[in-house]
Amino acid sequence: MAIIINLDVMMAKRKKSLTELAGEVDITLANLSILKNNKAKAVRLETLDAICKALNCQPGDILEYVEDTED
Amino acid sequence: MAIIINLDVMMAKRKKSLTELAGEVDITLANLSILKNNKAKAVRLETLDAICKALNCQPGDILEYVEDTED
DNA sequence: TTATTTTTATCGTTTTGCAATAAATTTGTT
DNA sequence: AACAAATTTATTGCAAAACGATAAAAATAA
DSSP states (O other), X not given: OEEXXXXXXXXXXXXXXXXXXXXXXXXXXXXXXXXXXTOOSEEEHHHHHHHHHHHTOOHHXXXXXXXXXXX | OEEEXXXXXXXXXXXXXXXXXXXXXXXXXXXXXXXXXXXXXXXXXHHHHHHHHHHTOOHHHHEEEEOOOOO
């Protein structure tokens, strides 16, 4: 099992593109993409906070606990 | 608003002390205490994973979105 | 094809997780 | 009060990683 960041669901729900989100979260588009695709091994709570704020959601909405029997 | 880590609820539910948890999470007691008391500014997903595993819970169970109008 | 969005990659800086260790503080027990 | 156990706080140090800045590649849309 592994924890992954899933922004897709909330982004779709809020109809926000990565580009839009990056602007609001105040993080570079490139780095947000890394977070979104689980290339990051850690997250600053501050960043998570900004994302939740921008997507108007709870941490639990974007953090998932999944089987890592993929890829 | 800020995201905080709240281990107390799940620790109580699982009846686990910090000392026990530290052993299972494979992190030093000192550092787990830091996480527990929100002195950490970031968390490794790997660590979060180990904590969720040890407490048998979801990330959303230990991550809270609260007003930072305290202390 | 052309434009737009997203993903990858590289370099450099700064931050921070975490170990190791030890001391201080709190909590529990008799 | 006295003692033990658990928790918190503090230091030092290092390796790892976030994130910025930037640019190029790849994917998606029009």
